[in-house]
Amino acid sequence: MAVTESSRARGVDRVIAIFRQLHLAQRPMTMRELIEATGAPRSSIYELVAILAEVGWLETAADGSVFFGREMHYYGSDYATRNDLISRAHQSILALVRKYDETTQLCMLEGNKYTVVLSENSARPFNISSDIGVRVPIPWTATGRLLLGHMSPEEIRALIPREDFMLDNGVLVDFDEFMRDVQLAKDQGYCCTEGLSNAFRLCMAAPVRDRGGLPIAALCFMTGRDTDPERRQAMLDDLLQSAKALSHR
Structure with missing residues (x-):
């Protein structure tokens, strides 16, 4: 159980790292750039980006670059309104x-x-x-x-x-x-x-x-x-x- 919790914690940390790097870059980043910037394993970044893109938190362009998705805009709008x-x-x-x-x-x-x-x-x-x-x-x-x-x-x-x-x-x-x-x-x-x-x-x-x-x-x-x-x-x-x-x- 402890291993599972630790694994989940690392997953959350890596999601935060992805968002932080995209924010710092202020532009779409390639998968290679995200892997280098976060220091996370290649397989982990690919898996997390796929999951986050599926729920609209990230979007992947035709050239494979990644940036924030539409869902993130909704959450930001909610915060600014409330x-x-x-x-x-x-x-x-x-x-x-x-x-x-x-x-x-x-x-x-x-x-x-x-x-x-x-x-x-x-x-x-x-x-x-x-x-x-x-x-x-x-x-x-x-x-x-x-x-x-x-x-x-x-x-x-x-x-x-x-x-x-x-x-x-x-x-x-x-x-x-x-x-x-x-x-x-x-x-x-x-x-x-x-x-x-x-x-x-x-x-x-x-x-x-x-x-x-x-x-x-x-x-x-x-x-x-x-x-x-x-x-x-x-x-x-x-x-x-x-x-x-x-x-x-």
Whole structure:
């Protein structure tokens, strides 16, 4: 019996690994790529893909590549509809995009990383966005600075891997400077970063708080650093008001 339970557990772990690799890739993957990425036996991956395709969780293209199936879309839609914060945040984001025509997102921390949960893009040619669900190092973001204000420097140092302080442009973020940013974001009640991991990017983040007042998510604008100061202030004011409306009272 123990062998059967262990075998089932490995099967579940491999299904999770398949989904995670497809999500990270953000594209269909060949069976060979899935086998290499998951490290699972070839026979196991072929068997699991066949089962998951049969129930609609995965779909196999004519060239043999594999990606998420229609059933996964239904489950995601159910979650977005029934989760109160996600549902309300989506409406807030749509309203902000309609008003300012700027990319707007709902962002959260996931373990020791940052991720975009919802995103609606600007219709303008200049468009900055991140893929939903892709885990990004916390020091790369305004949201990361905003959502750590309740933690001590020791807790933050233990949370964030040292290598995550290296931005994708090769610049190293000093820990003490990062902590000053965290404290400033806590004091201001919002965070703005310019040129952090992209020389032309301006990010504004406003906190969505739980019943205890702790920030659990952030509404964010992603725009250009050349945005007019008056427009910046109007955007920030609306962002703060929308985030406050989403927070638990």
